[in-house]
Amino acid sequence: MTxxxxxxxxxxxxxxxxxxxxxxxxxxxxxxxYIIIFFGALYFLVRYVFPMF
Incomplete structure (x- = not known):
């Protein structure tokens, strides 16, 4: 063999x-x-929109 x-x-x-x-x-x-905007919108809903119902 080579x-x-x-x-x-x-x-x-x-x-x-x-x-x-x-x-x-x-x-x-x-x-x-994004997180700050999300919690800001959530705060707005809880503080101003939900008490109207």
Missing amino acids: TQNRNVEIEERHVEKKTDSSMVASTFIKYTA
Whole structure:
């Protein structure tokens, strides 16, 4: 049996996970605003609309 020397190229991948802190902050502010608006509307309903019934 004869063996051959094979040249095998190995591809290396280095994956770096990049986090964009401004994107995280803007998403946090957006959902915080949604929650404040939701509770504001709920407060309005409980305080002004429900007593009318």
